[in-house]
Amino acid sequence: MSQDKLLVTFSPHVRDRMTSDRIMLLVVLALVPSMLVSVYVYGFYAIKTYALTILFCLAFEAGFQKIRGTAITLGDNSALLTAILLAMNMPPNPPWWLLMVGSLVAIVISKQVFGGLGHNPFNPALVGRVFLLIAWPAQMTGWIEASTVKAGFAFDTVSAATPLGQVKAEVLTHGEIVSDNLAGMTDLLVGTVNGCLGGDSAIAVLIGGLFLIYKKIIRWHVPATYLGTVFVLTGIYWFFSPDKTLTPIQHLFAGGLMLGAFFMATDYVTSPMTPKGQIIFGVGCGVLTVVIRLFGGYPEGVAFSILIMNAFVPIIDNYMRPKSFGEAAA
Amino acid sequence: MPFYGFKGGIHPDYNKTATAGKAVEVLPVKEGGHYFIPLAQHIGAPAKALVKKGQEVKAGELIGKSAGFISANIHASVSGKVVGLQNIPHPVAGKVPGVVIEAAGDQDDIMPVEEGEKFQDTVLNAGIVGLGGATFPTNVKLSPPKEVDTLIINGAECEPYLTCDHRLMLENAEEILKGALTIQKELGINYLIIAIEENKPDALEVFSKLGENYEFELVPLEVKYPQGGEKQLIKATVDRVVPEGALPLEVGVIVHNVGTCVAVYDAIEKKKPLIERLVTVTGAVGEPKNLLVRIGTPVSEIIEHCGGFPEGVRKVVMGGPMMGFAIPSLDTPMMKGTSGLIAFRESDMPNLKQTNCIRCGRCVDVCPMGLIPAIMDRYVVKEMYEELADWHVMNCIECGCCSFDCPSRRNLASGFKTSKREVMKILKAREAEAKK
Numbered sequence: 070m071s072q073d074k075l076l077v078t079f080s081p082h083v084r085d086r087m088t089s090d091r092i093m094l095l096v097v098l099a100l101v102p103s104m105l106v107s108v109y110v111y112g113f114y115a116i117k118t119y120a121l122t123i124l125f126c127l128a129f130e131a132g133f134q135k136i137r138g139t140a141i142t143l144g145d146n147s148a149l150l151t152a153i154l155l156a157m158n159m160p161p162n163p164p165w166w167l168l169m170v171g172s173l174v175a176i177v178i179s180k181q182v183f184g185g186l187g188h189n190p191f192n193p194a195l196v197g198r199v200f201l202l203i204a205w206p207a208q209m210t211g212w213i214e215a216s217t218v219k220a221g222f223a224f225d226t227v228s229a230a231t232p233l234g235q236v237k238a239e240v241l242t243h244g245e246i247v248s249d250n251l252a253g254m255t256d257l258l259v260g261t262v263n264g265c266l267g268g269d270s271a272i273a274v275l276i277g278g279l280f281l282i283y284k285k286i287i288r289w290h291v292p293a294t295y296l297g298t299v300f301v302l303t304g305i306y307w308f309f310s311p312d313k314t315l316t317p318i319q320h321l322f323a324g325g326l327m328l329g330a331f332f333m334a335t336d337y338v339t340s341p342m343t344p345k346g347q348i349i350f351g352v353g354c355g356v357l358t359v360v361i362r363l364f365g366g367y368p369e370g371v372a373f374s375i376l377i378m379n380a381f382v383p384i385i386d387n388y389m390r391p392k393s394f395g396e397a398a399a
Numbered sequence: 400m401p402f403y404g405f406k407g408g409i410h411p412d413y414n415k416t417a418t419a420g421k422a423v424e425v426l427p428v429k430e431g432g433h434y435f436i437p438l439a440q441h442i443g444a445p446a447k448a449l450v451k452k453g454q455e456v457k458a459g460e461l462i463g464k465s466a467g468f469i470s471a472n473i474h475a476s477v478s479g480k481v482v483g484l485q486n487i488p489h490p491v492a493g494k495v496p497g498v499v500i501e502a503a504g505d506q507d508d509i510m511p512v513e514e515g516e517k518f519q520d521t522v523l524n525a526g527i528v529g530l531g532g533a534t535f536p537t538n539v540k541l542s543p544p545k546e547v548d549t550l551i552i553n554g555a556e557c558e559p560y561l562t563c564d565h566r567l568m569l570e571n572a573e574e575i576l577k578g579a580l581t582i583q584k585e586l587g588i589n590y591l592i593i594a595i596e597e598n599k600p601d602a603l604e605v606f607s608k609l610g611e612n613y614e615f616e617l618v619p620l621e622v623k624y625p626q627g628g629e630k631q632l633i634k635a636t637v638d639r640v641v642p643e644g645a646l647p648l649e650v651g652v653i654v655h656n657v658g659t660c661v662a663v664y665d666a667i668e669k670k671k672p673l674i675e676r677l678v679t680v681t682g683a684v685g686e687p688k689n690l691l692v693r694i695g696t697p698v699s700e701i702i703e704h705c706g707g708f709p710e711g712v713r714k715v716v717m718g719g720p721m722m723g724f725a726i727p728s729l730d731t732p733m734m735k736g737t738s739g740l741i742a743f744r745e746s747d748m749p750n751l752k753q754t755n756c757i758r759c760g761r762c763v764d765v766c767p768m769g770l771i772p773a774i775m776d777r778y779v780v781k782e783m784y785e786e787l788a789d790w791h792v793m794n795c796i797e798c799g800c801c802s803f804d805c806p807s808r809r810n811l812a813s814g815f816k817t818s819k820r821e822v823m824k825i826l827k828a829r830e831a832e833a834k835k
Contacts, residue, residue: 076713076748077727079813081799082720082741083411083559084749089757089806145754187755187807288760342760342773386774393791394630394768395643 089186093146095286099277100153100332106260106270107157111213114162115266119153121165125172126152133181147186151175154194157267157328158372159201160211167208171197191379192339195372202372210234212263231264232257233324236315237368245312257322268328271321278331287335290347291354295330296321298355306363314363326358329371339379346382346389353378401618403638405631407767408623409800411559411721413598417687418562418679423570425691426704428477428502434695435487435732436462436473437497441528442535443469450498454481459510459672462498465523471536471735472526474510476674476693477502488731490717490724497732500695511670518585518667525666526673526735530658531627532718534736537659541582548651549637550588552579552660554595554602555620555627558719561739563677564657566689568595568602571661576609578660581667586653591615594636598622624721625798629654631767643794658738673735680705682741683712692733698740699729714743721799754807762801762811768794772801772811779814784821788829792822 107115130148134141143149155175159168175197180189202209212231230238239247256262260270268274281287304317315323325333334340334354341350354374361370439445446463450456456475463473479502487497515521523538531553552575556564568575576593583591595602597619606617618636620626630641632654639650647654655663658677665671674694678701681687685706692701698715702708716723717737762772770791778786792815801811 074713075715075725075727075729077725078714078751079802079810079816080716080718080720080722080724081803081812082714082716082723082725082743082748083803084751084808085409085411085804085806086749087804087806088750088808089754089759092757092759092806142754147757185755187757337757337759340758342758342763342771386771390771390790391763391769393643393770393794394634395640395645395794396769396791397642 090145092286093150095284096281096332097146097150097153099280099286100157100267102273102276103157103267103270103328104153106273107161107266110260110269111161111266114213118159118161118163118168118266119156121168122156122159122172123149123152125169126155126176129172129176130181133177134185137181139185142185145186148176151180151193154267154332155197158194158198158265158325160209161213161266162211163208167201167205170204171201174200187338189338190382191376192333192336195333195376199372199376214263231324231368232262232315232319233362233368240313246314254318254322257319262323264323265325268325271327274327274331278327281331281335287331288344288347290344291335291340291351292330294348294351295334295354295358296326298352299326299358302356302359303363306359320362324362324369325371329354329358329375333371334375334378339382341382341385341389343386343389343391345391346385349385349389350378350382353381401636401638402620403635404621405634405767406769407765407800408625408631409765409803410622411624411803413622414560414681415562415565415598418681418689419565421562421566421687421689423563423566423677423689423691426693426696426701428693429700430502430504432502432700433482433697434477434479434500434502434693435497435697435730436476436500436695437487437489437495437732437734438463438473439489439492439495440473440534440694440734440736441471442533443467443471445496446470446473448484448496448498450481450484452481452484455479456481456500457510458508459512459674461524461672465526465536469536469539471528471534472524472672473498474526474672474674475500476695478508479503488726488728490726490731509671509674512666512672514670518581521666522663525662525671527659527662527666528673528735529656530662530676530735530738531656532722532736532738534734537655537663540653540655541586543586543648543653545648546651547586547588547648547653549590549592549653550579550583550586551632551636551652551654552591552593552657553627553629553632553654554593554599554657555632556599557596557622557624557626557628558721558723558739559624560681560741561679561719562681563679563689563738565599565602567657567661567677568599569605572602572605572609574664575657575660576606576613576615577668578662578664579615579655580613581663582655582660588653592618592636594618594620594632596620596622596626625767625796625800628767628796628798630796643791676733676735676737678733678737679739681739682716683709683744683747684742685709694733694735696733697729698726698731698733701733701740702729702742708742709744711744711746712742713745714748716741716743721803722797749808751808753809756807756809759806761804761806765800765804767798767800768796770795772805772815776809776811776814779818782821784818784825787815787818788822788825792818793826795819
């Protein structure tokens with residue numbers, strides 16, 4: 070062996086096997102149960118939405134990096150993950166151009182212009198969703214009735230409202246909930262309920278989320294404090310005016326809360342790094358979600374509240390620095 | 400037995416099985432072989448050379464004199480002729496001045512250490528430094544300016560691959576204990592603790608037997624890196640927190656490695672200076688071994704004795720894989736602080752392709768010093784040393800847990816290590832400013 074070929078690198082000379090691209094892939098894997106449920110419920114529409122969003126997102130990521138002359142980083146799987154999360158935040162059957170604009174906003178405007186993975190202050194998929202929600206409210210709330218595979222493939226759909234949307238509408242017009250049995254617990258858990266593609270099935274999201282906690286990809290702090298805060302606050306409100314809102318359990322499982330708590334609010338890049346910071350973040354998301362759901366103009370508040378809390382992450386990180394070992398108590 | 404533990408740390412693959420069961424072998428002195436003895440094998444000022452080219456020296460003869468407070472004596476490790484005073488490859492400093500000795504025959508006879516007035520002087524005369532790897536001159540550590548009530552003997556050996564301390568604890572347990580008891584007696588210390596990681600049950604067993612005749616406390620440690628870090632060990636065994644920027648004696652503790660205890664025993668009882676040490680040779684070598692090696696033996700010779708390299712060795716690390724140094728040349732000699740030689744082939748090495756930080760927070764979880772490596776890394780990259788100082792970079796013990804666990808393969812620990820010098824300047828300037 071020739072000696073001048075010895076490689077000199079800094080210590081440590083051994084590393085853990087986990088890499089960033091594997092982490093992203095594990096998160097994608099954790100989303101598979103939710104994807105399967107959405108395909109079961111919305112059939113062809115779901116498949117089409119996932120396929121188009123993935124295509125657009127990967128194309129925008131690679132295209133933008135090509136134009137800028139930087140390395141193309143599709144291999145880190147972050148664009149794939151953003152694409153799936155964005156698709157899950159869409160109504161079941163959106164027009165193709167809506168997906169294209171959403172992908173453009175998510176990948177280019179909210180991630181790549183800031184410097185790509187790791188540098189974006191806001192969750193890209195949520196920026197995409199909220200932009201579309203504000204710019205094309207009609208298309209973004211074109212719900213169709215959740216049935217089973219057959220409906221989607223038969224192109225025979227009935228438009229419908231989400232449980233949260235219906236409650237909001239009824240309370241605004243009648244001052245209280247008028248319809249009985251808005252959304253059964255079984256429907257909420259299994260996912261046969263009208264709404265966005267992903268997150269409809271509380272059980273599917275929970276399986277993926279617990280898998281991520283088990284694999285130590287995410288910590289329990291954000292999901293637990295987020296869901297806990299929503300449960301407690303909606304519980305208090307419901308206790309005093311049960312005719313004006315869903316039960317706290319229904320609040321937990323309705324809309325995008327479960328998906329948001331396990332997969333969006335835990336996004337590494339846009340959430341705090343320390344356990345204490347993550348608790349503050351989770352509680353903040355919970356409070357904002359409840360305020361928007363109960364008193365805001367929108368029936369759902371998950372996307373807005375996470376984005377607003379994203380803005381506080383740098384300051385939370387700064388003030389929630391743990392004590393350095395042996396640091397004088399001051 | 401109390402065990403309190405510490406926060407953070409990692410569980411790397413320990414890879415100790417190749418050598419843990421192998422008894423220590425002595426690497427014979429090669430007649431006519433060249434021994435390269437650096438004059439800087441310790442933290443602090445290099446020793447001053449006392450010999451001239453052409454001069455005959457005996458094993459154990461003083462050839463380098465401790466220069467200043469934090470410095471150590473250097474002895475000839477073999478008998479023979481000084482054939483050169485030249486620069487010698489060093490894993491950290493590039494090249495350092497040193498003495499080259501051509502070994503003659505007859506090696507049995509070692510010049511005894513000159514006994515000092517005080518016990519510490521004998522330790523100084525013997526050229527003993529901390530053998531755990533930090534190589535801090537031991538006589539300085541044995542002269543605490545404050546009262547110390549606890550002596551902890553560090554048998555953690557938490558670095559992966561290394562087994563030389565483990566073997567030492569099995570084969571020289573009594574010497575370790577006697578060295579420790581000498582230190583305890585000389586400094587009038589109340590408590591003696593011997594701390595060993597639980598993955599060395601045989602060593603724990605040996606010491607628990609010794610406990611029938613001697614008085615000390617044996618503490619089994621959780622298997623976790625960096626359990627052997629001084630501040631971590633103190634927290635884990637006696638639940639005291641060494642203040643930031645302070646030494647262990649601030650909380651009434653001193654810590655010595657098991658190898659250092661044997662060196663102290665050898666110096667006091669056998670009048671033997673520190674001219675050899677144990678090293679674990681492992682990884683991609685023909686036959687992994689635990690070897691007793693004279694200081695100054697070139698790495699190439701040690702490797703040869705262990706059956707040479709298989710095809711494709713790309714990296715050789717001196718010390719453990721977590722904190723050791725990759726050496727540029729096999730001419731690099733064994734030094735007092737060298738606890739291991741580990742060879743890596745391309746296929747043994749991790750992919751080191753660096754990507755953007757994804758803020759996953761793993762480095763925060765594993766940092767045993769409670770730092771936020773991910774944020775500090777941003778300041779390292781931008782050379783913002785003021786901010787680094789504010790984020791307590793000086794408290795970094797360079798254990799490498801953050802780099803180990805980083806999924807983006809950021810060179811966190813090495814960045815902090817290289818930044819500390821600049822940060823030190825800033826802190827000194829601040830101090831001067833505050834005094835005005």
